[in-house]
Amino acid sequence: MREHWIVADVMTTHVLTVDEETPFKEIVQHLADWRVSAVPVIDTHRRVLGVVSETDLLCKEQFQVAWKSRKRARRSSRKVHAKATGTKARELMTAPAITVHPEASLPAAARRMADHDVTRLIVVDDEGKLTGIVSRSDLIRVFLASDEELQRRVTRRIVRYALWDDPFTIHVEAHGGVVTLSGELELRSLVETTVRLTRTIDGVVDVVDNLRYAVDDTLLPPFHAAMS
Amino acid sequence: MREHWIVADVMTTHVLTVDEETPFKEIVQHLADWRVSAVPVIDTHRRVLGVVSETDLLCKEQFQVAWKSRKRARRSSRKVHAKATGTKARELMTAPAITVHPEASLPAAARRMADHDVTRLIVVDDEGKLTGIVSRSDLIRVFLASDEELQRRVTRRIVRYALWDDPFTIHVEAHGGVVTLSGELELRSLVETTVRLTRTIDGVVDVVDNLRYAVDDTLLPPFHAAMS
Numbered sequence: 001m002r003e004h005w006i007v008a009d010v011m012t013t014h015v016l017t018v019d020e021e022t023p024f025k026e027i028v029q030h031l032a033d034w035r036v037s038a039v040p041v042i043d044t045h046r047r048v049l050g051v052v053s054e055t056d057l058l059c060k061e062q063f064q065v066a067w068k069s070r071k072r073a074r075r076s077s078r079k080v081h082a083k084a085t086g087t088k089a090r091e092l093m094t095a096p097a098i099t100v101h102p103e104a105s106l107p108a109a110a111r112r113m114a115d116h117d118v119t120r121l122i123v124v125d126d127e128g129k130l131t132g133i134v135s136r137s138d139l140i141r142v143f144l145a146s147d148e149e150l151q152r153r154v155t156r157r158i159v160r161y162a163l164w165d166d167p168f169t170i171h172v173e174a175h176g177g178v179v180t181l182s183g184e185l186e187l188r189s190l191v192e193t194t195v196r197l198t199r200t201i202d203g204v205v206d207v208v209d210n211l212r213y214a215v216d217d218t219l220l221p222p223f224h225a226a227m228s
Numbered sequence: 229m230r231e232h233w234i235v236a237d238v239m240t241t242h243v244l245t246v247d248e249e250t251p252f253k254e255i256v257q258h259l260a261d262w263r264v265s266a267v268p269v270i271d272t273h274r275r276v277l278g279v280v281s282e283t284d285l286l287c288k289e290q291f292q293v294a295w296k297s298r299k300r301a302r303r304s305s306r307k308v309h310a311k312a313t314g315t316k317a318r319e320l321m322t323a324p325a326i327t328v329h330p331e332a333s334l335p336a337a338a339r340r341m342a343d344h345d346v347t348r349l350i351v352v353d354d355e356g357k358l359t360g361i362v363s364r365s366d367l368i369r370v371f372l373a374s375d376e377e378l379q380r381r382v383t384r385r386i387v388r389y390a391l392w393d394d395p396f397t398i399h400v401e402a403h404g405g406v407v408t409l410s411g412e413l414e415l416r417s418l419v420e421t422t423v424r425l426t427r428t429i430d431g432v433v434d435v436v437d438n439l440r441y442a443v444d445d446t447l448l449p450p451f452h453a454a455m456s
Binding site for chain 2: 023024025026028029031032037054055057058059060061062063080085087106107110111113114117119136137139140141142143144176177178205206
C-alpha cells in the first residue's frame with residue numbers, strides 16, 4: 001500500500017452520466033435511483049462538459065417563490081434564473097466542472113473542494129476524460145481506519161522517515177483516531193518533527209505529545225551560522 | 229392532500245444526533261453507518277446547538293496540507309484552523325444551525341438553502357426543538373410526480389383558483405414534467421395568470437404556453453384609471 005492514499009484509492013469509478021440533451025426530469029429520476037447528488041455531463045468521447053447537481057436542479061424550486069414576488073426575482077442572479085427555466089442538461093449544468101487528477105492526494109482534494117465550495121470533484125485523466133467521482137464522504141472515510149491500523153501506520157512512518165536512528169524509544173498508541181506519542185528522543189527538534197509528521201498521516205484525528213527530549217537543540221545557533 | 233407540499237411532508241424525521249462531547253471518529257463512523265452527510269448536535273432538551281457536516285470534518289484533512297506548507301496555513305481561515313484541530317462535536321460543529329419551520333413551503337426551503345449555501349436544513353418546532361432534517365434531495369423529489377399526477381394537480385389548481393368561469397376550455401398535458409397548456413381563454417391577462425400559476429405548482433418542470441385568447445385586455449386602460 002502507498003504511504004498516503006490518493007484520489008484513485010477512494011473514488012467511485014462506476015459513474016452515472018448524462019449527455020447535453022438529457023431532460024430535467026430524467027436527471028432527477030437518475031439521481032433518486034442512484035442515490036447520488038450530482039451527475040457529470042459528457043460528450044461522445046467521455047470528455048466532461050459540466051456537472052448537474054442537486055443545487056442546479058433546485059434553482060427551479062427556488063424560483064417558484066420568485067414567480068410570486070417580483071422583488072425576489074430581481075434579487076436572483078441571472079445564472080439561477082437561467083437554470084430555473086432550463087429543461088435540459090445543457091442549460092442546467094455548471095460548467096466547467098471542478099476536476100481533480102486521480103493521483104492527487106486526499107488533503108489536496110479536500111482543499112480543492114473547500115476552495116471551490118463543492119461537495120464532490122470529477123476525476124479526469126490527462127486527456128480530460130471521465131475516470132471517476134470523489135465525494136466528501138469518500139475523503140472522510142480515511143478516518144475510519146482502526147486504531148490498530150493507525151498504530152501500524154504511524155510506527156512505520158516514523159521508523160522509515162524520521163527516526164531511523166533509534167525508533168523503538170517511542171511508544172505509539174491510538175484511541176479513536178487520536179494518537180499518543182510517548183518516550184524520549186535525543187533532540188527537541190526531532191520531537192517537533194515527529195509530532196508534525198504524525199499529524200499528516202491519513203486517518204490521524206489528533207496527536208497527543210507526551211514525548212520528552214534529552215537536549216534542547218532549538219536553543220543552539222543554526223548550523224550554518226556556527227560554521228561561518 | 230395540501231395544495232402545496234411543505235417541509236413536514238418531505239423531511240426525514242428519524243434523525244441521527246450527537247451531543248457536544250461526541251468524539252470526531254465516532255461522528256465519522258455515524259455518518260458512514262447512516263449514510264448521511266451531517267448530524268445535528270443537541271442538548272438534553274433536544275434543542276439544536278449546531279450541526280457537524282462532512283465539510284466541518286474535512287477541515288482536518290485540508291489542514292494536513294497546511295502542516296507541510298506554512299504559506300497555506302496562513303491562508304486558512306481561523307475557523308477552518310480551529311475545526312482542523314478539533315476532536316469533539318463542540319469544536320467541530322457549525323453554529324448556529326440553519327433551520328426551517330416544518331410548515332415552510334418547499335420553494336422557501338430551497339431558497340434558504342441557496343442563501344446560506346448549505347445542503348440541508350435542520351427542521352425545528354416553535355420551541356427550537358429538533359423535529360427533522362430536510363435535504364436537497366428531499367426537495368427535488370417533488371419533481372418525481374408522474375405526468376398523470378401533474379395533469380391532475382394543474383387541472384385542479386386552475387379550476388379552483390383561476391378559471392372558475394369555464395375551466396374546461398383548457399387542455400392540460402404533461403410530458404416529463406413539462407406541462408403544455410392549450411385551448412382558448414376570453415382574456416389575454418387570464419392567459420398570463422394561468423401560465424404563471426401553473427409554474428408554481430409542485431413538480432412542474434416547465435410550461436409550454438399554447439393558449440389563445442379572444443380579447444387583448446392588456447391594451448385597455450387599467451380599471452381604476454377608467455373609473456377616475
